[in-house]
Amino acid sequence: MSGVIVARGENSTEVRFQCKWHANNTATDASGVISWQSIDIFFKEKSRSSSFSWPTNTEENDLLIEVPTGEQHKILPQDFGSTAAFQFVLDCISAANNKHGSAARLAVPQSHGYIIRSDIIPLRLLDCALVTSVVAFATPHQFFDGKPMRPEALQQLFNALTASAGGMLLKNTCSDRIKTIDSQLSHLNIELHNRLSFPWLSMQVPKRKTLALVEGGRRSPDHGGNGEAVFKAAEALGIDMVVLDNPGHWLDGPRWSHWRKAFIPIECTLQSDPVFTRRVVDAISSYDGHIDAIVTFCDHYKEPVAEAALQLSLSTCSPEAYALATDKFRLRRFEGDEAYRASSMEQATSIVLEHKLEFPLIMKPCTGYLSEGVFRVENLSQLEADAQSLNVERHGADFAIERYCDGPEVDANFVLCDGELLFFEASDEFPKGADVNGYGSVKSFVELGNILPSNLPGDELALLRDSLHQSLLRVGFQDGIYHLEARVANSRTEYAIKDDVLDITERSVPAKAAPSAWLIEINPRPPGIQASDATKHTYGVDYWGLGLLFALEDRDRVKQLSHPFAQGPQYWCEMVFIPVEKGGVFDSEDVCAELFSRRPDLADCVSWCHCFSTKGDQVLDPSSTGVNSWVAHFNVFSRSSRAHVLEIAECVRQEVRFSVVKISFQGMKENE
Template identity: 35%
Template sequence: MALNNVPVEATWTWSLDKLPEGTGTVVVNIYPDSSFENSIECSSEGCDPSVAMQFLLDHVPEGNNLVKLLLSVKSGYIIQSDFLDRRMVDCLNVTKVQGFVAPGQHIEGCTAEAYQSMSFSGLLEYCYGAIVIRDDSSVSVAARSTAINDELGKRLSYPWLSLSLIPRKRLALVGAGSLLKVHGFLVAAASLNIALVVFDNAGHWLSDEIYRNFREEFVPLDMTVNAEITQRIALAVTEYQSTNTKEQHLDGILSVEEHLHTIIAHAATKLGFNTSPPESVGLAQNKYATRQLDKNIFCRLVSCPADLEAVLSEEGSKLLYPLIVKPSKGWSSEGVWKVADQKELHEKVTSLWRESFTAWHGHDVVIETYIDGPEVDANMVLVDGKVVFFEVNDDFPSAGDYDSNERGARVANFVETSNMLPSALPSSELKSLQKRLHELALAAGFRNAVLHIEAKLRNSSCYYAKDSDGDRLVELQFRMPPTTTTQPKDVFLLEINPRAPGWQEIEATAHTYGVSYYSIALLNALGDKQRIAFLSVPFVGGPQYHMQLLFVSAQKGGVYKYGDICKTVLESDSQGSSQSENLSDHVVKSANLMEDGEKVLDPGTGQIQQLQKKLDSMP
């Protein structure tokens, strides 16, 4: 008879390693051989019932395998229950990670010396997690153990324990969107001991009982965006508070819907919840108002044909092309155009006054100078006005960055093509970016916030070059000689978004740096500054690798009929490859955003919201 495939009698040996002080951790190594002094005997009768021992039974060391149990040398409250999974993400040669703690749980720690004197069963009582190391006969167990200890030192050297009690909190999630968009927030909330009460249209997918585990309660709310929506949201939350006990009261409010952010900020102010100033959020969502923070280029606002004619009459002969045309309250690069002359200017501005555009973005249209130079996405976390986390990603050229005769007018929009992190720009330019963008964020009124900022660099030492064949492949390269004159004044702000980046970039940052904007955004809505600062600490030494986000967009309109194209490509590559590695081995995550039979708008329209509205209505 065997227990979980373990013989009735099993013997393992173990040793103890101290990790760097910042990890707050001691490691117990469980070996499959008898080369160490301490031994463990386990049988199907009388075996320790703890989750740690069950993990050992399920992943019994055999062959050249190794299991590491993690023990705390400090006492405190768990800040985020799945922190071990989050920080060990994509760690080479780790095949299994499991934490043994609950949200907000208090754990006791002992000194390394105290652990050294304990019996093995005594050690198990202090185990907060465990990992399994890949079996590799080409490398000794000792060498693999040392390498993983080094990784643990880089990944766990941050405050994952709090000295203060972490009580359960509740957030109102108003406008939950699609599962793809909100799933990361739902998972993070559970791990942070945060309950979510969802307010959305009756019939929203989260109202279904099969999604009960994702939220504490669902409250039907008319989400029609009109003059009454702020008051409607505030009233619904107030009524919820009045019908529940004090222990069930809400502690904050947030939304994952970008068009609701200013509305939510006003509602939060009415309700006394933590929020950035509504004026700051509103300014950030208004590209023309944002431009007034840094008036260093030509910029005009037009709201009707008469306004456009006035600009052409007053400035026509002095306009320096190319220019950028975009909705003042747009998002997702919808309706952004680069125009080469007055004819294109008139054509593209007029196209933004179609009802299909104004219904989402209003009538205000910005006309401004097109700035050449490398574009970046910069993500910033502020606590009391100080930057606690900042990272820059390289945003590769869109079709619209090329001349129309080079790329074709039909696809010359600014839908993203590729994004790579961390940025390959030199450190001096990254410092200029942080300094100037921090100044502009403070000028906009933000002090506690997660901000997604888009900018360009003038006078950069780098530029995007095509490959030798002149096709679409580009790479960020240094000019020769590799010098730069970029100063903070050369940072050109494109827009400030008072939110975390899109889910693709959130996932990429979490994998690359070990920092989750899902978690930070939730805590920001609660005003939990301590946990924000703690969870904003990246891996020691910076990013663990380079990550690329690749966006595959339609080049023409029509009807989609390719099924799950991502799955198809990855599976066909795997089946057709004769090599030991294939494309799927290097893809962290993929998502197909269209379904067969769906109408795809031609890129020449500049519209993408049809797809977005569909996504937000589906699980």
């Protein structure tokens, strides 16, 4: 079946496209629960006015249907069901400006039900190598009746767009692997089965709910904050957000107001003070709308916000569990390990001497974050120096002293529902500069890089998974996303440099005891933006969306959206951290944009990146302030091998260029 679409430009210039399509048979996911029909559409340019050019604004584009008699009938965005679908068709025909034309696919649900997340199609097709773009056509909570579509005319094809959950524009490719459109579509069938093999429709009638978020994110999206991930997930899930944060917060103004239903000003200090719970309760109580639940993703606010939820008769995890998990001293003792609490250099020295503790030791703030104030201590004099350099204002005066474990470290993320493990993944965290095998130039525990999936032996990963799962249950956690840091004591592996690349390898000297899990800390929240984004792209699981659903006790959608890709991770991914090494004034432009302008080949291997500083920003010196920060993050990937992603990541590190200058007493810039 075919028809002609005409795009009209200025002065009645136009370009005509032949549009052909066919509806495929129904495909069913591996579980047999969800089925969908794909409709493939092909566009090819037939003729063009010599002076035709595409209008700059979407609103200025005129599309028309040409009927067999030659008459042309204008079509409007609403004829496609949505502006997104209209723009999708524009993108498809503008991409057909070549001898091969363009091809697209629609995904039409063939099962009855409400879509569990309106952007589920583009979410699950992130970084699919076969497509250029993926667009969601569904609206939150939309019901699909499952009727098959067999369009015989262009107008009926537009009806198919309104019945679709999303559309995919295929890449124009002439690779050896995929030489024809038919072959490309065949491979896309395989990808869709891999990515959509879980129940993404539900027969549960949805109800739009309102969630209060305490602390809306300290950084705006412009400065690398997680706001876009959180609030776009809320939008796709059909959740209204009420934000509680400091007056003047970036969500308080008009620019981002579309992301929240209301903004309630409340004092949010760096550390939660004794009256924080009361402020939260008063703010929620004075709100003139309905609140279904309350949540925070800030570690320091977990306990007081849980207390506030209890006072407001809203669902919450136990405040006591949060208090235990966020106190590193208490958690270490709870795990049955030796640990001591101190708040001064004199107390720390006394503890080491009294208990005859053996070096090296770890000292760290009891309620710290970002690995700030964490030191590996080799002797008493170093202990005294490190104790004096702790940033009390940011992390409080109390710090823990415990044994140092030199085994390979992982970031381990868990999704639990009613105590059951729904999803687990671990990434290998490269040795920090302060580790005994550290390679970083900054001698601290600031993160330098993570790679997923982990390359630890399978039995050691299973040991970590099972041991840490039981630790979470013992603390009192049954539901939620938990970001844990841990090491494998007496692992059969170690980090070593081979062919100029650092990676996990078999130990040169066998361990003297059996491997065991060494829990470092529990963060009762999703991991940071770069790690959450890496998991979303690599496995198809969005932690921020799950975090919102957990707060609302929406267990059905939590279980549905915790399914990773059926065939596992789609590639190897490394999170590359570019740390601040010295303080001064940032004297460069956006380092990510600058890198990609020189090395566009590297841009093709990056799924997410951000430069955290702009020219003229003051950059704090980590050695004198105890504040860890990064110039930029890059998430790089490879479909070839782990060795290849390590090679790309190292290339990114070497190629990133920036300058931090120090202002001298004479006001002159000195390069650092």
